[in-house]
Amino acid sequence: MLRVFMSVVFLTAALSAGTAAPAGARASGCEVVVIAVTAGDIQEDAAGFDEIWVKVAGSWFPTYLRSIRVNEGQTLTNSDLNNPRATKASVTVSIHEDDPWPKANDVLGSFTEDCSDGGTGPGGAVQTVGSGGVSYTVSYFARPV
Numbered sequence: 095m096l097r098v099f100m101s102v103v104f105l106t107a108a109l110s111a112g113t114a115a116p117a118g119a120r121a122s123g124c125e126v127v128v129i130a131v132t133a134g135d136i137q138e139d140a141a142g143f144d145e146i147w148v149k150v151a152g153s154w155f156p157t158y159l160r161s162i163r164v165n166e167g168q169t170l171t172n173s174d175l176n177n178p179r180a181t182k183a184s185v186t187v188s189i190h191e192d193d194p195w196p197k198a199n200d201v202l203g204s205f206t207e208d209c210s211d212g213g214t215g216p217g218g219a220v221q222t223v224g225s226g227g228v229s230y231t232v233s234y235f236a237r238p239v
């Protein structure tokens with residue numbers, strides 16, 4: 095509940111106040127919140143669905159040991175993904191596909207956000223990752239904090 099509340103606080107702040115760090119304060123990190131992930135083109139075409147994690151600055155969402163199923167064209171929300179977020183100087187967001195042991199999990203794509211351009215602003219931003227028959231679109235907010 096606290097995480098949901100904090101997310102709402104951040105989203106509200108981002109929407110109402112832009113993305114600047116507090117006046118007089120030097121930004122020390124970049125806060126990134128993943129708002130949604132859309133599977134435009136899944137990897138496991140034969141299965142008809144992917145099972146993914148979103149990794150944000152080293153943490154796994156929705157949880158480390160439990161991936162989440164997504165169909166082609168489906169959008170997973172921030173809530174579906176257990177509020178993926180992190181604050182670091184540089185935040186890498188990556189999409190991982192869960193393959194059964196002994197196969198290694200697949201890294202489908204990634205991007206890095208460091209707020210060096212001031213963050214995404216209240217409208218957020220979109221990054222599309224993947225290649226070779228795989229495409230995922232990540233919507234996110236980022237702000238210096």
Ligand SMILES: [Ca+2]
Nearest residue numbers: 137191193200
């Ligand atoms: Ca796979």
Ligand SMILES: [Ca+2]
Nearest residue numbers: 135136137227
């Ligand atoms: Ca595909």
